[in-house]
């Protein structure tokens with residue numbers, strides 16, 4: 001459609017009634033979703049070069065599946081597969097609804113409400129959430145370098161979504177037993193690392209930071225004394241931003257505000273889920289990080305990552 005036709009088409013929208021507008025929205029959502037998923041799948045098709053059964057590189061294109069996904073046939077083992085074989089999305093139905101589903105998830109819509117909105121059953125809604133929530137967990141940050149900000153934050157412990165097992169309550173220094181410590185660290189290049197800790201101790205903090213902090217970096221933290229020892233052990237410079245001194249920036253560049261802002265965004269996003277089971281916190285950290293790092297193609301990239 002050329003621009004002139006499109007403008008006239010847009011103009012006509014003004015004359016639709018409410019029910020027609022709703023139909024239009026539904027149809028637009030479905031189209032966008034199909035495109036997003038279609039693009040993610042076709043990117044994957046492009047990248048396929050070996051047979052998942054025998055690793056042979058001799059492949060023929062072998063028609064399409066019912067859903068329009070490219071099928072391949074291996075010349076060596078004669079088995080067929082498609083772009084989704086071996087992924088959690090293989091045999092998952094209604095690809096035209098996946099992108100919208102992930103959007104509803106991101107907005108904290110309940111399983112039941114998402115099922116209703118997309119006209120899928122509750123079991124499907126549950127399974128999809130599981131698939132999509134699990135996946136972006138994979139690419140871990142391996143290295144932080146340069147000016148690094150690190151800090152902990154605390155989230156109420158929750159057994160939501162999990163059968164209660166008898167386990168020892170977590171303990172913080174002050175004897176607070178119902179908060180889960182989360183360590184986050186980032187560098188100015190935008191790499192972010194996070195870890196849900198058992199306890200907020202120096203040895204746990206160090207175990208997380210040691211493998212990822214590059215030599216020659218500068219570690220910026222709050223006044224927590226644990227970091228002093230860690231920086232010394234790792235042989236990196238340490239800048240402490242001590243709240244009591246009301247000093248927020250040292251030498252114009254050393255601060256932990258990038259991280260504190262990031263934490264605040266994560267926590268305020270988390271509110272919409274009305275409490276996240278502690279066992280799933282890592283997923284919610286990874287998911288958030290993924291979406292922040294994949295603006296502006298979040299849904300497409302996320303579905304791609306799930307493939």
Ligand SMILES: [Zn+2]
Pocket residue numbers: 051052053054055056074075076077078079
């Ligand atoms: Zn093969």
